[in-house]
Amino acid sequence: MTDKSSPTAAVLLIGDEILSGRTRDINLQQIATYLAPLGIPVRESRTVPDIEDEIVEAVNQLRAKYTYVFTTGGIGPTHDDITADAIAKAFGVGISEHPEVTAMLAERYAAMGTEYTPARRRMARIPHGASVVANPVSGAPGFQTGNVFTLAGVPQVARAMLEDIGPRLETGAVVHKITIRGTGLREGDIAEPLGQLAKEMPQVSFGSYPWFRTVGDNGVHLVASTLHEELIEEVAAKLSAIIEQTGVRPERLEDANT
Amino acid sequence: MTDKSSPTAAVLLIGDEILSGRTRDINLQQIATYLAPLGIPVRESRTVPDIEDEIVEAVNQLRAKYTYVFTTGGIGPTHDDITADAIAKAFGVGISEHPEVTAMLAERYAAMGTEYTPARRRMARIPHGASVVANPVSGAPGFQTGNVFTLAGVPQVARAMLEDIGPRLETGAVVHKITIRGTGLREGDIAEPLGQLAKEMPQVSFGSYPWFRTVGDNGVHLVASTLHEELIEEVAAKLSAIIEQTGVRPERLEDANT
Structure with a gap:
């Protein structure tokens, strides 16, 4: 349906809540419909639980096979948010607080009169070498590591992050x-x-x-x-x-x- | 969360329409919520396009890793319905019209005054050694090949097929x-x-x-x-x-x- 040289994408949904049936995913659909007019077809999707080894294995398989990978979920402040660490591990790089992100979050929480706690600081941790993906909805950013884009799981936030990603993508022939x-x-x-x-x-x-x-x-x-x-x-x-x-x-x- | 000995499941969604965003899947959710009270957690899900090699690879990876695999989609009468052939290929077995299924479909269509065409006969083709999964909604059955259950993509049909599968499953500890x-x-x-x-x-x-x-x-x-x-x-x-x-x-x- 598309040329061999056309870009392709995979979507990796991360979260026990989707596999348990608690949440019916809508991120695959919204990512696919965002990418279609850019000529980037989604060729595969996977859903894995909040288990680091499973995330790492899926990321590494998918990033080798497709032009782009989009992950959703697991980048919040709670103990079950392990996606950023898993992405760093998949790429074999370190992870720490990004100075600009943590300054931005500190300012944002100060303006809200909210304490910038260690848990909230976790949301400033991104893999070394990754670039930031803006989150105009709730502040805490996603990030791009090589050809892998890591988005929030909350659909409204994931959708907003796509707007910051679109201009970075090589487009293909539109179907x-x-x-x-x-x-x-x-x-x-x-x-x-x-x-x-x-x-x-x-x-x-x-x-x-x-x-x-x-x-x-x-x-x-x-x-x-x-x-x-x-x-x-x-x-x-x-x-x-x-x-x-x-x-x-x-x-x-x-x-x-x- | 469950014992090592507990049964596990994977769900393989087959169909270009899910990857394109045309259809928002609900089968993962309904399979997961059907299996949860049986103590069978869904541990992974994948969505692949209507491409035989992709289906074969995913089926073989998942059936080796989990106790049960549930596939949905691609078992209708049209040219893009290739799941039955892909399952046969994954298991390395032949495929042909199942005598009892084709007799049942012939009778069903005769009762409706509908011609039992070659396209409809395709729905009687199941992998050799597979057992039939009843479809009380629209007739054309699913099937069980080893630990892989192949269901229709239409949610109402997939849901009905689960009722015929439930008694075959080894149950685990309920979460x-x-x-x-x-x-x-x-x-x-x-x-x-x-x-x-x-x-x-x-x-x-x-x-x-x-x-x-x-x-x-x-x-x-x-x-x-x-x-x-x-x-x-x-x-x-x-x-x-x-x-x-x-x-x-x-x-x-x-x-x-x-």
């Missing part, structure tokens, strides 16, 4: 997408012509995504993705025709470039 | 949990006593999960997990005391064993 919905459509009714179309148009990637909530609230979304914007209208017409052949009315959806 | 909420609480205000409590009670795992929607709608959930149910009330009292020291009123939440 153009179209989605055609068939309410009441069954995948089995369109699988053969869809598979045939996928063979005829190797420059386009076709996906079929059924939904089923209750009887009557079910159907299929057909999604086509391509680097070739000039093919989009032709593909839309062909997908619509495939759906119409079954007697279902195709609906073209507005696609937010995801 | 007991408690959550205390502090609205308006800041992690920096409780990090030191919380870290101290975590050191004092090594049989209990403590997590601190801040939320931040807007100013005023923010705070922290403190979560304690332990195999020792008899410690829960003591832990609840200690966490509440830690929150109260900051001037915030602690609220104990009902925990759904997650």
Whole structure:
């Protein structure tokens, strides 16, 4: 779907709360939708617990395989926030309070009339050689270590940090997408012509995504993705025709470039 | 948090639509919350695209490391549904139409007055040696290959399949949990006593999960997990005391064993 030379990304979600089911992650989705218009597809995601060795192993596997890695979670002030140490370990570098960060946090807490405690100072610790990622929401920054960006787990903070990261990224060819919905459509009714179309148009990637909530609230979304914007209208017409052949009315959806 | 001998699980989400951000996954959460009362913690999750080699590699890594692996997605009738073939390849076994499954699907489609097409027959293909996982929602089954359970991606179908899998699982010691909420609480205000409590009670795992929607709608959930149910009330009292020291009123939440 993209050239070999195009940048790629992986997302590493860090936190027991996601694996336990306590929290339903939304950071993968928001990182993917932020990167898509930059032409940087997310190729893999992992979720690991708050265990240093697991984080280190995942970081090292992913940073070797993808252009960029985005981690979320584990950079707060409490004892279970171990991501910064794990990133330092993965890169084989030391970690200590960053002078500018700790000065910024000290000033911020002074302005709030809040004590700058040892726990809060932990949030100024970043791996040696890392650069800071600004956090306009709550102050304590993320950081960039090589090709690994370490973000907060709180979605509003992670989202804000992406804005500071975007300009640092090498962009790739943007994938153009179209989605055609068939309410009441069954995948089995369109699988053969869809598979045939996928063979005829190797420059386009076709996906079929059924939904089923209750009887009557079910159907299929057909999604086509391509680097070739000039093919989009032709593909839309062909997908619509495939759906119409079954007697279902195709609906073209507005696609937010995801 | 659990004994070395306790069963563990990994969840492998298969599908371009999750990585692109088109779909926000909910299967990890529903699998984790189904398994928690059985004493089977999810220790890792991965999301990979609809690429056979990526699926094979992830399946083989995860099935070697965890007691059980649950995959979701890619078992429908369309050309992009390649999970069954990938599982067969991962296990080094053949794959073909399962006689009982294809008879069941033929009967089901006949009853609906729907043609049992080659595309629909694909859904009867399961790896040799695998056993069937019933799908009471839409017919086409999942399957179990060794310690790997392959489920549908549609959440309602995946959830129903878990019911057929539950009785097959070796259960472990159940983790007991408690959550205390502090609205308006800041992690920096409780990090030191919380870290101290975590050191004092090594049989209990403590997590601190801040939320931040807007100013005023923010705070922290403190979560304690332990195999020792008899410690829960003591832990609840200690966490509440830690929150109260900051001037915030602690609220104990009902925990759904997650």
